[in-house]
Amino acid sequence: MMDILIKNLPILVVLCPLMTSLLVVLIPNIIFSWGLTTLSTFLTFLFSILLYQEIQIHSYISYAIGKWIPPIGIEYIIDKVAIIPIIIISGISFIATIFAYKIMPEEIEKKSVSKVYSLWLLAVAGLIGLVTTGDAFNLFVFLEISSLASVALVAMGAQKNKQALVAAYNYLIIGAVGATLYVIGVGLLYGITGTLNMADLTNRINDLNNNKALIAGFGFMIIGIMVKAAVFPLHIWLPRAYAYAPSAVSVLLAATATKASLYILARILFSVFENSENLINNTLFFVILPLSIIAMFAGTIMAIYEKDIKRLLAHSSVAQIGYITLAFSIGTKASIAAGFIHMFNHAIIKGGLFIAITSIGFYIKKRVTINNLSGLGRAMPITFFCFVLCSLSLAGLPLTAGFISKLYLIKASISSDGIWIAILILISSALSVVYLWKMIEVLWMREAKKIVINENPKIYLSLIIITFLNIYFGLDASLVVNGSFEAAEKLIGDLK
């Protein structure tokens, strides 16, 4: 029994949320549908932990769907790289589901709550599938499953604020164009290599250097994925979508949605096209490096001037994605590892910040803008305390998870002769303190309005869990750091 379970883990992490999403939609009761969703995300998390243990033994698992031997059939690949985003997505979605219990029925009509949970699970399934699949076209299908589900989730925010509809519409159009560009790229590559399996593509690309169709295909694929990963300047859909989505959905999307696409970006750059070194080095240096540096500053400065807190956090996400792609663009083993470390840490930091802000919004029954935060920190000490800890983590203070990622990022950029990159990172982190301080100041220093708020344990439970993670991985980061270095080694080998 256990044997069969272990053998089928790569497909179970995808099927578990996918199949329960079909069941959840049939359950009209809010509590039961939430229970089933929690169970499903918990099982997915459990499976991904088991998968992590398997990976420590085998280091590479290939799963042939329907026993069709790859490269003919669709292959699911789990290795030391893929396991990181799988754990991030399944873990955060579990925490976000716990958070959703109280907050979801408040913002969404009773009769559509179970449908929202169904979409929720579908989005999770799509994101995990995106990471596990080893087939370039199958990846497109998962890309669309996850983004269509997320679009519908964002549009559910319309019951609270009609601007959610426009946000969802823009997300849909930009996302669909991105996905279609990716398909063009895959088509061109299929035309010249005759295969869709990623491992097989790597081998066949080997003797096709300087083929024009190869370069064009590569460009289309990268741009398509960059749209989904919200790399500057293709991030335009992100701030609105995160700001107007229902609270719980913002938590889920902010912490997980772009991570899967960032992983795909790393995989295309360093694994699928590993043999066309010129192409990759040029792309990294002339495209991704400048864009990431601009993203770091543009995102941070936009956040400083933003007054709507959810949008502020979304702009800050753009900057943080900039750090991750910057780490990839340096292209050494240490820097790619730093990218994965920050990917993990950013998920728990942004998850925590969004949970804190949306629960403040829940208590004050208004949209959270900088003006109506005054003095709320005193009225809700637990939420405020966790919010401050997560903010410190985002700014990168020692003893928090954010510090570890900044440390490795700066170490990696210095060791590859990029002192100026390290300096830019430090400046951008210093700027991020400006917007974080702006929020903390208003929350704590301003005159308090006379409101009494009873903090609900059902809401701050998930916040405490995620804040604890922020502190824990700041004190003992060995798990994340070792995992990321193994992943980086798997991606680019021992050469560099």
Place this chain on the structure above:
Amino acid sequence: MISSTIGIWNYWIVFCLMMIGLFLVIGRKNFLKKIVGLTIFQTSVFLLYITFGKIKGGTPPILNESVDTIYSNPLPHVLILTAIVVGVATTALGLAIVLRINSEYGSVEEDDISAQDLVDYHDEIETGKSIDLKFKQ
């Protein structure tokens, strides 16, 4: 030169459709027309795949006695079958959202909608009046 340019006329059709679609998505301010553009854009990609799969003089890929039959590659067609389904889902979701936008805003023109949004945003941020009162009290 000319014959090779005209010889790949199917690619030219793909190219033209792709640009028309992309132009509609980027250039039009009407939300409905953008979806039309998106559909044309996606359809051009379908044609691109089908073109890859076709070989001149190729037969349908059915097994027969003679070994050296030239046959067209069936895989692109199957892939595009999947992509069509995805495209239909995208269009359906887009149209549903446009319907809701029309009932909330009374317009599907981007300019009208962003003007309304701007007024709301100003009210909300500068004067502190929240429009988010649909939270259940």
